[in-house]
Amino acid sequence: MKVDPNIALSDTGFLFHASTGDSFSVNPTGLRILQLVKSSKTVEEMVAVLAEEYKVDPEQAEEDLFDYLQYLRQLKILIDE
Amino acid sequence: MNDKKAYERPSIQKLNTGLMNKFGTRTEYKPLTxxxxxxxxxxxxxxxxxxxxLSEKQIRENYRRIRRSFTTRYPKVQFAWSYKTNYLNAVCRIYHQEGSWAEVVSGFEYGKALANGVPGEKIIFNGPDKSEEDLRLAVENSSLIHIDHLDELYTLKRLCENCDQKAQVAIRVNMDTGVYPQWDRFGFNYENGQAWDAINKIMASPNLQMVGLHTHIGTFMLTPSAYKVAAQKLIDLYLGIQRKFNHRLSYIDMGGGLPSPNNLKGAYLSGSDLVPPINDFAENIASALLNSEIPIDELPLLIMESGRALIDxxxxxxxxxxxxxxxxxxxxxxxxxxxxxxxxxxxxxxxxxxxxxxxxxxxxxxxxxxxxxxxxxxxxxxxxxxxxxxxxxxxxxxxxxxxxxxxxxxxxxxxxxxxxxxxxxxxxxxxxxxxxxxxxxxxxxxxxxxx
Missing domain, CATH: 2.40.37.10 (Lyase, Ornithine Decarboxylase; Chain A, domain 1)
Structure with a gap:
C-alpha cells in the first residue's frame, strides 16, 4: 500500500491528483495518516502512533483507520505496491 | 498525556469548485448546544x-406575531388551534391560554378539546368523519359544526328534529383558487353550485342555524393571492345569503394551510427564501374582506385555523x-x-x-x-x-x-x-x-x- 505517486499533498491538507485532475481536502487526522502511509508505516504502527498522539483509544483509532484507508483505495489515492 | 491532540475521525472530501451538487453547501457553522x-x-x-x-416561549411568541399580522389588518380576528397539528394537552392549553379556540376533526379530538376545558361554543368541528354521537354532542354543546358532505347534512337534520336547540352550522367550501392541486375532496364546491345548493338546504331547515362559511384551500400554501381569491368567493356566498335570506353570517373561516419556513423536498430554495411572509397572507385575506360590499360595521369575524405556521x-x-x-x-x-x-x-x-x-x-x-x-x-x-x-x-x-x-x-x-x-x-x-x-x-x- 502506498500513496499514488501522481498525488501532491500539501502540509495544510490539500490533495491534488495530477492524473485525474481531482482535488480533495483532508482534515488534520486524515493528513497525519497520509503522512504515515508515505513513511511506510504498517497499519499496526499507524494505530499506535494515532493512540500516542491523539486523545483516542486504539480500538476507535483502528476502526476509523480501516474505514479511511479503504475509502482512499476507492478514490485511487492509495494503490497497492 | 495532557499534550495529546484532540481527535477527529480522519476525513477526506472531494472538492467541487464552481459546480453545484446535490449535497448543497455546508449549512452548519455553529453547534446548537x-x-x-x-x-x-x-x-x-x-x-x-x-x-x-418544545419551547413554550417560541410557541407564544410565534402565536402573538402571527396573530398580530392579522389583527393589525382586520378588526375581528379569532384563531382556533388546529388539534391535529399537535394535540398534546400541554400544547393545546398554551394556545387556549393565548385566546385560541379549538379546531378539531374527529370525536377523539373533540373529546380532547372538551377535556382541555374549551367551552363547546368555542370548538370548531371540521372533517368528514363525525359520528351521530359526535354530532349530537356538538349540537348540545353549541359547537360550530362545519358540514363536509350531504350525508352529514341529512344526518344532522334528522338528529335535530328531536332537539330542543338548533345546530350551529357552517359549510366547508372548496374552490378553484388558481393553485394546483385544487383540494376538492372536502366540503362543497363553489364553482359547480354544490355550495349554494347546500346553503339553501340548510337555510330551509328550521333546526339548523347557518352561522358561518369555511374553506381550507390547501396545505403549505406558497401563494398568498390564492387566499384572496378564496376570501372573495366566500364573500360572494356571504352576500348571496344576505340578499336572498336577509340573514347575516357571524364569521368567515379561512382555515389554515399557512406555511412554516421549513425546507420542502424538491424545492430549489430553502424555506426561509421560499416561504412568503405571513403578512402577505394576512394582507390578501383582510383586503378581500375590507374591500368587499360588506359594510364596515357588519364585517364578520375572521377565523384562522393555522397549525403548522404557529408551532413548527x-x-x-x-x-x-x-x-x-x-x-x-x-x-x-x-x-x-x-x-x-x-x-x-x-x-x-x-x-x-x-x-x-x-x-x-x-x-x-x-x-x-x-x-x-x-x-x-x-x-x-x-x-x-x-x-x-x-x-x-x-x-x-x-x-x-x-x-x-x-x-x-x-x-x-x-x-x-x-x-x-x-x-x-x-x-x-x-x-x-x-x-x-x-x-x-x-x-x-x-x-x-x-x-
Whole structure:
C-alpha cells in the first residue's frame, strides 16, 4: 500500500491528483495518516502512533483507520505496491 | 498525556469548485448546544435520546406575531388551534391560554378539546368523519359544526328534529383558487353550485342555524393571492345569503394551510427564501374582506385555523449518532437513533440538522438514516454535515407540527416529549412508551397462552 505517486499533498491538507485532475481536502487526522502511509508505516504502527498522539483509544483509532484507508483505495489515492 | 491532540475521525472530501451538487453547501457553522438556554446535554441526561423538545416561549411568541399580522389588518380576528397539528394537552392549553379556540376533526379530538376545558361554543368541528354521537354532542354543546358532505347534512337534520336547540352550522367550501392541486375532496364546491345548493338546504331547515362559511384551500400554501381569491368567493356566498335570506353570517373561516419556513423536498430554495411572509397572507385575506360590499360595521369575524405556521419552529428533536458507516459507493452514512417512525415529516421536509457539540471546520457529504431495519428510513438523502462520531448529539429543527400526532409506534417505542417553560424549566408533557404500556392494549386468546 502506498500513496499514488501522481498525488501532491500539501502540509495544510490539500490533495491534488495530477492524473485525474481531482482535488480533495483532508482534515488534520486524515493528513497525519497520509503522512504515515508515505513513511511506510504498517497499519499496526499507524494505530499506535494515532493512540500516542491523539486523545483516542486504539480500538476507535483502528476502526476509523480501516474505514479511511479503504475509502482512499476507492478514490485511487492509495494503490497497492 | 495532557499534550495529546484532540481527535477527529480522519476525513477526506472531494472538492467541487464552481459546480453545484446535490449535497448543497455546508449549512452548519455553529453547534446548537442550548435550546432556550437549556443545555442539550442536560435534556438528554434527564429524558434520554431521542426526545422531542418544545419551547413554550417560541410557541407564544410565534402565536402573538402571527396573530398580530392579522389583527393589525382586520378588526375581528379569532384563531382556533388546529388539534391535529399537535394535540398534546400541554400544547393545546398554551394556545387556549393565548385566546385560541379549538379546531378539531374527529370525536377523539373533540373529546380532547372538551377535556382541555374549551367551552363547546368555542370548538370548531371540521372533517368528514363525525359520528351521530359526535354530532349530537356538538349540537348540545353549541359547537360550530362545519358540514363536509350531504350525508352529514341529512344526518344532522334528522338528529335535530328531536332537539330542543338548533345546530350551529357552517359549510366547508372548496374552490378553484388558481393553485394546483385544487383540494376538492372536502366540503362543497363553489364553482359547480354544490355550495349554494347546500346553503339553501340548510337555510330551509328550521333546526339548523347557518352561522358561518369555511374553506381550507390547501396545505403549505406558497401563494398568498390564492387566499384572496378564496376570501372573495366566500364573500360572494356571504352576500348571496344576505340578499336572498336577509340573514347575516357571524364569521368567515379561512382555515389554515399557512406555511412554516421549513425546507420542502424538491424545492430549489430553502424555506426561509421560499416561504412568503405571513403578512402577505394576512394582507390578501383582510383586503378581500375590507374591500368587499360588506359594510364596515357588519364585517364578520375572521377565523384562522393555522397549525403548522404557529408551532413548527418551536419544536426540536434531539437525537444521537448510533453509528457511522460507508456505503458501497464510498458515501458516508450516519445512523441516528430517530427515524421516520417519529420524524414523520422527514417524508416531505429536508429537516435542518445541527450537531449539539462543538465541531471543526471540516464537513462530510453524507446520507442520514434512522434506526429502523427498513429501507425507507431515511432522514436526509444528501447533506453536508460536520464530522460526527458515535454518541454525538444532534438537533433536528422545525419538527413541532404533525410529528407528535402522526408518529408511528413501529419497531420501537415513542420517546419522551419535553416542554421548556418560559422560565427555562424542563417539563415532561408526554411520557415515553414502555413495553408494558404497548402490551397492555393487547389480548392473547386462550389457546395461544401456552407456546
Amino acid at each position: 442550548h435550546i432556550d438556554g437549556v443545555p442539550v446535554k442536560k435534556i438528554v441526561e434527564e429524558f434520554d435520546s431521542p426526545v422531542f423538545v 419552529e418551536a419544536g426540536y428533536l434531539v437525537g444521537s449518532v448510533l453509528a457511522n458507516k460507508r456505503l458501497s459507493n464510498g458515501k458516508r452514512a450516519t445512523i441516528m437513533d430517530f427515524g421516520v417512525n417519529i420524524l414523520f415529516t422527514s417524508f416531505w421536509y429536508n429537516h435542518r440538522i445541527s450537531p449539539a457539540q462543538p465541531f471543526s471546520q471540516y464537513s462530510e457529504e453524507m446520507e442520514v438514516f434512522g434506526p429502523l431495519c427498513m429501507n425507507i428510513d431515511v432522514i436526509r438523502e444528501n447533506v453536508s454535515l460536520p464530522i460526527l462520531k458515535k454518541g454525538d448529539h444532534v438537533v433536528a429543527h422545525m419538527v413541532g407540527a404533525y410529528n407528535v400526532t402522526q408518529w408511528m409506534q413501529f419497531i420501537t417505542l415513542r420517546p419522551n416529549v419535553v416542554l421548556i417553560n418560559e422560565k427555562g424549566g424542563l417539563e415532561l408533557i408526554r411520557e415515553k412508551e414502555t413495553l408494558e404500556y404497548i402490551n397492555s392494549q393487547e389480548r392473547v386468546p386462550e389457546h395461544l397462552v401456552k407456546i
